[in-house]
Amino acid sequence: MSLLETLQEALAAGRFDLTEHATERAAERNISDTEIREAGARAIAIEEYPDDKYGPTRLLLGFTALGRALHIQVTDSPSTMVRIVTLYEPDPAEWEEYERRR
Numbered sequence: 001m002s003l004l005e006t007l008q009e010a011l012a013a014g015r016f017d018l019t020e021h022a023t024e025r026a027a028e029r030n031i032s033d034t035e036i037r038e039a040g041a042r043a044i045a046i047e048e049y050p051d052d053k054y055g056p057t058r059l060l061l062g063f064t065a066l067g068r069a070l071h072i073q074v075t076d077s078p079s080t081m082v083r084i085v086t087l088y089e090p091d092p093a094e095w096e097e098y099e100r101r102r
Helices: 003-012 020-028 033-041
Strands: 016-018 044-049 057-063 069-075 082-088
Touching (some): 003 033, 003 082, 016 020, 020 082, 033 082
Antiparallel strands (some): 044 057, 057 069
């Protein structure tokens, strides 16, 4: 199983925890655990940050059941729990098809 598949499986199953920053962003942006599970289940990796302050991380793009796009930055950890660093709804003015920076 690839790292991405492992991350998708853990997110879909609700096996994730959020940093304090991610918890604050989720509350501010009204992003629920259900939406994280939905978007994470079929997320794709769009960027990698090998030198991030949290250790290697990657940015995932996924969509909720209602079609809401979410970016979820997670650590590349071999743990059974996925650590979410931050999450947000990407701004179309900054992202082409939510995948590529403008």
